[in-house]
Amino acid sequence: MDIDAFVTAHQPTWNRLERLVQRRRELDGAEIDELVDLYQRVATHLSIVRSGSRDPMLIGRLSALVARARAVVTGAHAPAWREFVKFWTVSFPVVTYRTWRWWLGTAVVFTAVAVLFAAWVSGNPEVRAAVGTPEEIKQLVEHDFANYYSENPAGSFATHVWLNNAWVAAQCIISAAVMGLPIPQILYTNAANVGVTGGLMIDAGRGDVFFGLITPHGLLELTAVLLAAAAGMRVGWTVVSPGPRPRSQALAEQGRAVMTLVIGLFAVLLVAGLIEALVTPSPLPTWARIGIGVLAEAAFLSYVIVYGRRAARAGETGDIDNAPDFAPAS
Structure with missing residues (x-):
């Protein structure tokens, strides 16, 4: 996979999802639907990148973005104790x-x-x-x-x-x-x-x-x-x-x-x-x-x-x- 071409093609989608996540408290109904759709698409992008690239920076960025978007969509968040345990283990x-x-x-x-x-x-x-x-x-x-x-x-x-x-x-x-x-x-x-x-x-x-x-x-x-x-x-x-x-x-x-x-x-x-x-x-x-x-x-x-x-x-x-x-x- 040409990772540079992949990033160029999907960068606008990732940027748009990032903006929606940042404005999560101000979204109207249409934007919420868009956020859910983009979340699903970027999650798929993450899966593709993981299987076709070993770029840790890109994987880390998309992982963080998908995790934040999922927290907005589902209201889920990582418990503090889990972060603590992950750090030490x-x-x-x-x-x-x-x-x-x-x-x-x-x-x-x-x-x-x-x-x-x-x-x-x-x-x-x-x-x-x-x-x-x-x-x-x-x-x-x-x-x-x-x-x-x-x-x-x-x-x-x-x-x-x-x-x-x-x-x-x-x-x-x-x-x-x-x-x-x-x-x-x-x-x-x-x-x-x-x-x-x-x-x-x-x-x-x-x-x-x-x-x-x-x-x-x-x-x-x-x-x-x-x-x-x-x-x-x-x-x-x-x-x-x-x-x-x-x-x-x-x-x-x-x-x-x-x-x-x-x-x-x-x-x-x-x-x-x-x-x-x-x-x-x-x-x-x-x-x-x-x-x-x-x-x-x-x-x-x-x-x-x-x-x-x-x-x-x-x-x-x-x-x-x-x-x-x-x-x-x-």
Whole structure:
């Protein structure tokens, strides 16, 4: 099917239905009859497009139009709870799942940089001397690092951590507007900070304290931040290599995918913040605190793999413009 010719031929019909839907409270009898007729015709167009084209933008547009027209014709609407469930079982996990290559690559590079910095600092007295005086390093490794997690009330600390992590993730998301170019620097700075602190703690013989405090919340926290960074860089790469789609269409799709991630990561970072405020400084044994962090990370990754893979196999994209289709396709 020549999709361009099909769009050209039926665009006036779609525009007319759109106008009638927008004026739904002002329609007279003849216009109501016209709206019902156009709704049936556009539903048929949607069925044709679905069977003869893989253009997600066009399918999403017609799906939304047919759903809105059906709501006017029948008075039906999508319950809010259904939209909520769809977001968490389809939209967010499928967008996350479809980003896995960028996400995994980002995680590998981030970890490598942090490990290299830790090894460099722990094995090089000259580097440690450049980081701080012996008194400053002693204060950090013996007091400041551990006290950071318990010196403030849990509630205010959780809020502070949540907002701070959300800001780092937001920087990555915002950077998508400039092709993601600042993101490597943002990640490098954070990886270097983690590596330097870890190197100082390990050199002082307090590596168990470092990993015992950073692991419970750090796994989920870094996973979320690295996902935001991966999504931002993926948008930037779309500018360079949009694939078979028009560049504007590819960018629009990736941009909406990023917005879906923003909402989902807001909740994920909240969980990480609560773990950091309530579990990390708790009197639980180290193995128990680390176990909680590992379980939280495993639960999130399992959720993404199970629901994301299922949605991807069903042809879902997570595009927020591709609203749930409550209208018949034929």
